[in-house]
Amino acid sequence: MIREVAVNIFRFALLVFLQFFVLNNIQFSGFVNPYLYVMFLLLLPFRTTEWFMLVLAFVLGLVIDVTSATIGYHTVATIFMAYFRYHLLRFIAPHDGYEPGMSPTISSLGFSWFLRYTSILVLAHHLVLFWIESFRFGDLLPATLRALASSVFTILLIFICQFLTMRPK
Amino acid sequence: MDHLVVACSQMPLSIDTMRSLIRFFQKHHILLLFLILEGIAGFMLLRNNYIQRIAFVKATNVVSGSIHEQISNWRDYLYLREQNRQLQDENTKLRNMLAGSFYVADTARTFDAEPDKLRRYAYLPAKVINNTVNKQFNFVTLDCGKDQEVATDMAVIGPEGIVGIVYGVSEHFATVIPVINRNFRVSAKFKKNNLYGSLSWDGRSYRHATLNEISLHVPVSKGDTIVVSGYSDSFPEGIPVGVVDNVEQKDGSFYTIDILLATDFRKLHFVAIVEDLMKEERQKLEHQTSGMQ
Missing domain, CATH: 2.40.10.350 (Rod shape-determining protein MreC, domain 2)
Structure with missing residues (x-):
């Protein structure tokens, strides 16, 4: 339990650090910006209480907003993603349910389950983020395309991180 | 008597409502928390008017300004070649404007206009320490601020051309709304x-x-x-x-x-802040004139 909390605090700090120092400074082809920090919410253990996850999402969004000098954009998107995760997990649960001590990872639930889970949540987060960024101007199509392109990079990075941290069985 | 009847009939009703209300909160507390948190975030998002934004930019400047400066120092090494080329181009342009590069055929007929010339614009060199190009509301952070007498609404130009207008100013940093921001006109x-x-x-x-x-x-x-x-x-x-x-x-x-x-905003490293020394005079006059109507 204590180890789990420590791992998550470390992951939070590392992802915020990476987002601020590296990813916000890299812009693939000018318009694509991966938001790897959402991985923190993706990998929270199954037994995390829903209200606590919403609060964590709020804090994460706020920290990212402050470090990237945007107001509220990331917070709205992360809270939405956390709420969505809560419903999605029930929807795509495997037949025998989740083991309470587990976290959603490739090694615990397999490649295809993790791909589905990650893609849906990352896409939901990115769509909300890019839509509200351009929302007062009505041009949703370019925002959607940018959200899709950025999602591909974010998902790719999440998978790379998963393979790097995977323990050999 | 009548009052008592009314009071008695209302009592169980209100307790019932309370109970169902509590049950409702218990059942939907996650949805409610979600809506409250989204409400707070949405409120921050929609309420960011001009003044709050400046306050926010100031605050983030203090927090992240020095860190951005460090990042920018590292990045400078990667772009030295490009910077040198830009500076060289600009130097050449300026050298072309020097008095010495003009051919004067008849010196007797040339007026020495220099002493009479009144300076209208003053240029202050600045370094870009943070810069976004992939947002709808991009902004640029510069390494000079109030200490260098930078003020809101000053123009910012780069070696190639227009960059933007100074927006927020703190002691040592300034933020610029570049051309590639949807609020720029x-x-x-x-x-x-x-x-x-x-x-x-x-x-x-x-x-x-x-x-x-x-x-x-x-x-x-x-x-x-x-x-x-x-x-x-x-x-x-x-x-x-x-x-x-x-x-x-x-x-x-x-x-x-x-x-x-x-201006290629992905290659922006050094800029100049332009101070209009006659701006106050012009605005004062324009204000007086428009006030006459």
Whole structure:
């Protein structure tokens, strides 16, 4: 339990650090910006209480907003993603349910389950983020395309991180 | 008697309502928490008016300004070649303007105008320490602030041309709204015939901006040079904006002209902040004149 909390605090700090120092400074082809920090919410253990996850999402969004000098954009998107995760997990649960001590990872639930889970949540987060960024101007199509392109990079990075941290069985 | 009856009949009803209300909260507490948190975030998002934004920019400048400066120091090494080329270009341009590079045929007939010249614009060099190009509301952070007498609404230009307008200022840093921000507007004109329109950004590409309000009778061709018009409150007249890349005729009687920007915002490293030394005088006079009506 204590180890789990420590791992998550470390992951939070590392992802915020990476987002601020590296990813916000890299812009693939000018318009694509991966938001790897959402991985923190993706990998929270199954037994995390829903209200606590919403609060964590709020804090994460706020920290990212402050470090990237945007107001509220990331917070709205992360809270939405956390709420969505809560419903999605029930929807795509495997037949025998989740083991309470587990976290959603490739090694615990397999490649295809993790791909589905990650893609849906990352896409939901990115769509909300890019839509509200351009929302007062009505041009949703370019925002959607940018959200899709950025999602591909974010998902790719999440998978790379998963393979790097995977323990050999 | 009547009152008592009414009171008695209301009592169980209100307890019932309370109970069902509590049950409702118990059942939907996650949804409620979600809505409350989204409400707070949405409130922050929608309420970010001009003044709050400046306060926020100030606060983030203090927190992240010095960190951005460090990052920028590392990044400088990666772009030294490009920077050198830009600075060299600018030096060449300036050298061309020096008195010594003009051929004077008859010195007796030349007026030495220098002592009579009144300075209108003062330039302050600044370094870009943070810069975004992939957002709808991009901004640039510079390493000078109040200590260097930078103030809001001063123009910022780069070696290639227009960059933006100073927005927030803290002690040692300043933030700039660049051309590639959807709130940016400037009056720009054709260099060839001085016809002017309004320049703005449509959020699509960091290399392009849009020139609006150009009438259909104006001859426009690809490659025409666009510069800042003299109507701007901050920019000196004639700063390069870009060249015409594509002309589109939207319904109505105006062109929508796609401009390839002179400044490549991904390669922005050194800029100059322009202070208009006569701005106060001009604004005061304009204010008096408009107040007369």
